[in-house]
Amino acid sequence: MTIYFEDIEEGARRELGSYSFTAGEIKRFAEKFDPQPFHLDEEAARNSHFGGLAASGWHTASVFMKLQSRMIGELAPDVRKSGPSPGYRNLRWLKPVLAGDTLAYSTEVVSKRELASRPEWGIVFSHITAVNQRGELVFEFEGSVLFARRGAPSA
Amino acid sequence: MTIYFEDIEEGARRELGSYSFTAGEIKRFAEKFDPQPFHLDEEAARNSHFGGLAASGWHTASVFMKLQSRMIGELAPDVRKSGPSPGYRNLRWLKPVLAGDTLAYSTEVVSKRELASRPEWGIVFSHITAVNQRGELVFEFEGSVLFARRGAPSA
Numbered sequence: 001m002t003i004y005f006e007d008i009e010e011g012a013r014r015e016l017g018s019y020s021f022t023a024g025e026i027k028r029f030a031e032k033f034d035p036q037p038f039h040l041d042e043e044a045a046r047n048s049h050f051g052g053l054a055a056s057g058w059h060t061a062s063v064f065m066k067l068q069s070r071m072i073g074e075l076a077p078d079v080r081k082s083g084p085s086p087g088y089r090n091l092r093w094l095k096p097v098l099a100g101d102t103l104a105y106s107t108e109v110v111s112k113r114e115l116a117s118r119p120e121w122g123i124v125f126s127h128i129t130a131v132n133q134r135g136e137l138v139f140e141f142e143g144s145v146l147f148a149r150r151g152a153p154s155a
Numbered sequence: 156m157t158i159y160f161e162d163i164e165e166g167a168r169r170e171l172g173s174y175s176f177t178a179g180e181i182k183r184f185a186e187k188f189d190p191q192p193f194h195l196d197e198e199a200a201r202n203s204h205f206g207g208l209a210a211s212g213w214h215t216a217s218v219f220m221k222l223q224s225r226m227i228g229e230l231a232p233d234v235r236k237s238g239p240s241p242g243y244r245n246l247r248w249l250k251p252v253l254a255g256d257t258l259a260y261s262t263e264v265v266s267k268r269e270l271a272s273r274p275e276w277g278i279v280f281s282h283i284t285a286v287n288q289r290g291e292l293v294f295e296f297e298g299s300v301l302f303a304r305r306g307a308p309s310a
Contacts, residue, residue, distance in 0.1 A: 034220045035225075035228070057242075062217060069190055088246055090242070092241060093242050
């Protein structure tokens with residue numbers, strides 16, 4: 001089964017799944033990509049504005065992609081039919097993600113349109129959110145992804 | 156030496172350094188956070204819209220943070236004086252980053268303002284860019300970071 005641009009409905013919402021941020025995972029990501037003390041060390045983190053060991057915001061974002069790519073693998077396994085994203089807008093880190101927090105990610109289709117310049121593709125805009133175990137919105141952004149149009153030649 | 160909000164000048168530009176995306180690094184990031192075939196396998200990638208093994212866009216973004224955090228460590232080692240980012244805008248992946256590419260990242264201060272709601276902090280807006288070894292702009296976004304104001308009580 002392959003999902004094409006025409007199959008995507010505005011308003012469609014999908015739960016992407018949950019992810020628990022352990023202290024070990026937070027530190028491993030931070031060592032590689034964001035080695036600031038409040039992402040690496042519990043004691044330094046307690047004395048920081050976060051008040052506890054906090055995940056890098058880029059870790060929170062990368063976990064979205066982890067869950068999203070699992071969905072893509074299920075829905076659009078033909079890599080020529082979906083995938084490229086030109087970018088996104090208005091990413092917000094609203095609350096800290098601390099060690100032990102579990103985030104539930106979801107995505108909702110906001111709008112879609114055909115591309116005049118590239119008739120074999122359409123673009124889909126989605127609102128991505130992550131909510132913690134207390135129901136607080138901690139992370140959101142407006143994403144965009146290209147999808148192949150049905151019957152169009154392969155890109 | 157600690158950098159405060161008052162020390163930051165609009166228009167100031169800083170080179171953050173370069174990073175070479177090896178096939179191994181691209182695959183290691185993808186295995187963990189973006190396991191799509193064009194980020195994992197050369198053969199699948201050649202047959203994809205990227206035409207070759209391509210770094211996850213979130214890898215490109217995380218490497219920005221790697222280079223930025225190195226600069227923060229040098230300029231603002233007191234973790235209570237800088238760090239939190241409320242989010243950013245208009246992130247664009249303009250061209251694929253392929254195995255073997257080297258990106259040079261830089262940041263330029265666009266504007267800054269005090270925060271009426273939180274007088275101990277100011278917010279600094281920057282334009283972040285990454286250019287490949289052919290001089291092509293491949294990645295950009297508009298970032299924001301909070302900085303402590305000089306003489307303000309610690310947050």
